Amino acid sequence: MAIRIALAGNPNSGKTTLFNDLTGANAYVGNWPGVTVEKKEGRMKKQNDVILTDLPGIYSLSPYTPEEIVARNYLLEQSPDAILNIVDGTNLERNLYLTTQLLETGIPMVIAVNMMDVVRKNGDSINIAELGSRLGCKVIEISALKGEGTFAAAQAAVSAAKSGKKALPPKFSDKVESCISQIESSFGNMLPQSFGRWYAVKLFERDEKALEKLNPSGELRSRTEKQITDCEREMDDDSESIITNERYEFIAKTLRGCYKKKNAGGETVSDKIDRVVTNRILALPIFALVMFLVYKISIGTIGDWTVGFMNDTLFGEWIVPAATSGLEDLGCASWLVGLIADGIIGGVGAVLGFVPQLLILFLMLSILEDIGYMARVAFIMDRIFRRFGLSGKSFIPMLVSSGCGVPGIMASRTIEQERDRRMTIMTTCFVPCGAKMPIVGLIAGALFGGSAWVAVSAYFIGVAAVVVSGIILKKTKPFTGEPAPFVMELPAYHAPTAVNILRATWERGWSFIKRAGTVIVAASIVIWVLNSLTFEGGLHYIGEGDEKSLLNAIGEVIAVVFKPLGFGNWQAAVATVLGLVAKEEVVGTFGSLTSMANADLAMELVEAGDSSKLTLIGQEIFGGSGLAAYSFMIFNLLCAPCFAAMGAIKREMNNSKWTFAAIGYMCGFAYIVSLIVYRLGMLFTEGSFTVSTAAAFIAVAALIWLLVRRPSKSVKVKSAAGVTADA
Numbered sequence: 001m002a003i004r005i006a007l008a009g010n011p012n013s014g015k016t017t018l019f020n021d022l023t024g025a026n027a028y029v030g031n032w033p034g035v036t037v038e039k040k041e042g043r044m045k046k047q048n049d050v051i052l053t054d055l056p057g058i059y060s061l062s063p064y065t066p067e068e069i070v071a072r073n074y075l076l077e078q079s080p081d082a083i084l085n086i087v088d089g090t091n092l093e094r095n096l097y098l099t100t101q102l103l104e105t106g107i108p109m110v111i112a113v114n115m116m117d118v119v120r121k122n123g124d125s126i127n128i129a130e131l132g133s134r135l136g137c138k139v140i141e142i143s144a145l146k147g148e149g150t151f152a153a154a155q156a157a158v159s160a161a162k163s164g165k166k167a168l169p170p171k172f173s174d175k176v177e178s179c180i181s182q183i184e185s186s187f188g189n190m191l192p193q194s195f196g197r198w199y200a201v202k203l204f205e206r207d208e209k210a211l212e213k214l215n216p217s218g219e220l221r222s223r224t225e226k227q228i229t230d231c232e233r234e235m236d237d238d239s240e241s242i243i244t245n246e247r248y249e250f251i252a253k254t255l256r257g258c259y260k261k262k263n264a265g266g267e268t269v270s271d272k273i274d275r276v277v278t279n280r281i282l283a284l285p286i287f288a289l290v291m292f293l294v295y296k297i298s299i300g301t302i303g304d305w306t307v308g309f310m311n312d313t314l315f316g317e318w319i320v321p322a323a324t325s326g327l328e329d330l331g332c333a334s335w336l337v338g339l340i341a342d343g344i345i346g347g348v349g350a351v352l353g354f355v356p357q358l359l360i361l362f363l364m365l366s367i368l369e370d371i372g373y374m375a376r377v378a379f380i381m382d383r384i385f386r387r388f389g390l391s392g393k394s395f396i397p398m399l400v401s402s403g404c405g406v407p408g409i410m411a412s413r414t415i416e417q418e419r420d421r422r423m424t425i426m427t428t429c430f431v432p433c434g435a436k437m438p439i440v441g442l443i444a445g446a447l448f449g450g451s452a453w454v455a456v457s458a459y460f461i462g463v464a465a466v467v468v469s470g471i472i473l474k475k476t477k478p479f480t481g482e483p484a485p486f487v488m489e490l491p492a493y494h495a496p497t498a499v500n501i502l503r504a505t506w507e508r509g510w511s512f513i514k515r516a517g518t519v520i521v522a523a524s525i526v527i528w529v530l531n532s533l534t535f536e537g538g539l540h541y542i543g544e545g546d547e548k549s550l551l552n553a554i555g556e557v558i559a560v561v562f563k564p565l566g567f568g569n570w571q572a573a574v575a576t577v578l579g580l581v582a583k584e585e586v587v588g589t590f591g592s593l594t595s596m597a598n599a600d601l602a603m604e605l606v607e608a609g610d611s612s613k614l615t616l617i618g619q620e621i622f623g624g625s626g627l628a629a630y631s632f633m634i635f636n637l638l639c640a641p642c643f644a645a646m647g648a649i650k651r652e653m654n655n656s657k658w659t660f661a662a663i664g665y666m667c668g669f670a671y672i673v674s675l676i677v678y679r680l681g682m683l684f685t686e687g688s689f690t691v692s693t694a695a696a697f698i699a700v701a702a703l704i705w706l707l708v709r710r711p712s713k714s715v716k717v718k719s720a721a722g723v724t725a726d727a
């Protein structure tokens with residue numbers, strides 16, 4: 001039988017570093033069932049019968065966040081053979097808060113005091129032996145980053161698991177202890193055998209999940225309630241706070257005499273760097289500069305080159321033509337050649353084209369994360385983002401999304417809170433990505449004489465959509481409550497480590513190729529099939545013929561939906577649908593569906609900013625109506641992103657319902673904004689008032705209501721024991 005060891009600790013305590021060090025490449029990364037919280041599991045190096053599970057980073061085992069619930073359910077229900085509790089040695093008091101709760105589960109436990117390299121450098125001293133005997137469990141010093149002591153810690157956890165020696169719960173003051181033991185005895189054998197103490201403490205705290213599970217009779221419930229209120233009256237505090245205080249007192253008592261900070265309140269090197277980097281005035285400019293460089297190098301310089309090379313040269317000029325002629329030589333039917341060369345290989349190419357630029361971007365973000373700068377960014381941006389319900393960590397995904405939504409969505413991984421992460425994923429694609437810019441260029445050129453204001457307004461609309469959505473969603477059921485309290489520790493800066501960086505880069509890159517790859521390839525095939533078959537004269541392959549394709553026929557049906565938005569013709573509908581494959585397709589589609597009859601020419605005209613010929617598109621598709629064209633642009637900027645990004649959404653949400661919710665939300669939002677802009681525009685410019693105009697007014701009213709209404713009742717989110725740092 002394998003030995004199962006759970007790795008538990010605060011966020012940023014070094015769990016993942018330790019996990020990677022112990023498992024090497026034997027890890028499996030997935031999500032916990034039903035939530036988007038990352039689950040990592042792996043077998044220990046050279047000791048295949050030991051399975052390590054990296055629990056989500058948490059400050060407490062209260063049932064308030066998905067991370068806490070995941071960790072707690074795992075411990076109570078799967079009951080691992082031992083817990084390896086990793087604590088940040090530079091922040092002992094706060095980290096031990098979780099330790100006191102882990103000890104209560106009674107599961108055999110070993111404590112690994114991490115970051116010892118920093119502790120030593122700071123000149124602090126921890127009497128490890130004494131600490132271990134006071135806590136009643138083995139304590140080991142480690143540096144996960146340097147790989148020091150990690151193996152010994154794992155060995156100790158394995159021996160603890162084998163011996164099965166139960167961890168001892170911290171002892172509280174007599175009053176509290178007597179109340180807890182009263183509860184324990186009145187519940188008697190209703191309490192799960194090995195977790196008696198844990199449940200008794202939770203019942204004392206009036207923990208809802210615990211009550212729900214034990215479901216005591218009315219009589220028992222009221223008796224317990226009376227015992228708790230008696231204790232509360234006596235101690236003049238509510239029971240949850242009583243326990244919190246008891247825990248901190250226990251920690252203080254435990255550390256007294258065996259922990260000494262050399263220069264308490266003094267400045268470490270990291271503090272000195274932070275004085276500049278997180279300085280109120282300098283923080284933003286420094287950050288802007290760093291991100292500008294990252295962005296310029298990955299998406300800009302290298303991205304332009306690699307995407308161009310992969311799409312135009314490697315696939316466009318070499319692989320696809322080679323495959324085509326190869327298949328033709330083999331005597332394949334022309335439809336099969338088309339399906340394989342254009343549908344499948346073309347689809348794969350569209351995915352792989354992103355990969356080099358993504359890897360470079362991930363590499364640079366991993367470096368920033370590893371040295372500790374990302375934690376600072378979140379800290380800096382939190383002040384601003386908090387105002388509209390997002391956390392500071394949402395900033396990176398949004399910034400990255402202005403290049404490409406796919407890495408943007410994937411960058412949301414660093415947001416630990418599930419609620420904040422979902423909200424970020426749902427809104428980040430509103431930021432116009434690079435591939436949407438040709439649409440903007442087209443509309444500007446076709447109807448606005450190439451005015452630069454069209455592009456400026458596109459960014460403005462994107463950012464406004466994020467802000468408005470943030471405010472609206474935050475007041476809606478699954479998102480209510482304050483953004484996660486900012487309790488992140490700022491880890492000490494350190495030099496980047498190649499292994500960590502390469503691993504993080506590869507994990508992200510590979511999961512993109514795997515998941516986004518399957519979705520976009522499947523979708524490309526479907527679109528190719530629809531565009532290559534016709535019903536005219538019986539269902540058959542079009543080939544070089546010019547019959548009306550199925551896609552075209554579907555376009556006519558879909559066009560009806562866009563009528564109220566002012567662009568209800570089949571060309572616009574087809575372009576919008578094809579835009580789901582890749583947003584660049586929109587311009588090409590217009591080129592080939594107008595009398596210009598040339599997709600490449602249209603793209604060239606947009607790139608050259610040549611509006612004289614683009615006006616043709618403006619006339620034919622939008623009847624010369626700037627308002628209709630602008631409405632089209634808004635819809636295409638805000639509605640569902642391309643298939644690659646949808647694949648990324650599916651991958652990150654890890655849940656079909658949420659994926660559809662996200663895409664549905666974007667489409668709905670896009671529709672409403674376009675409707676409002678077009679209909680109110682028509683009313684003011686031409687005085688036209690129709691049923692749709694009335695609908696637009698209703699939509700405006702609804703939006704305003706959504707923005708100003710009272711938030712729906714929120715789930716209580718407690719900060720971890722009042723240790724919320726103010727940001």
Ligand code: GDP
Nearest residue numbers: 011012013014015016017115143144145370491
């Ligand atoms: P997690 O949130 O608990 O998974 O923490 P990580 O493993 O991601 O580590 C957080 C930060 O602390 C990273 O920047 C690590 O490189 C750094 N770190 C982890 N262990 C050590 C250590 O022993 N010494 C130092 N100096 N840094 C460490």
Ligand code: MG
Nearest residue numbers: 015016017057
């Ligand atoms: Mg981690």
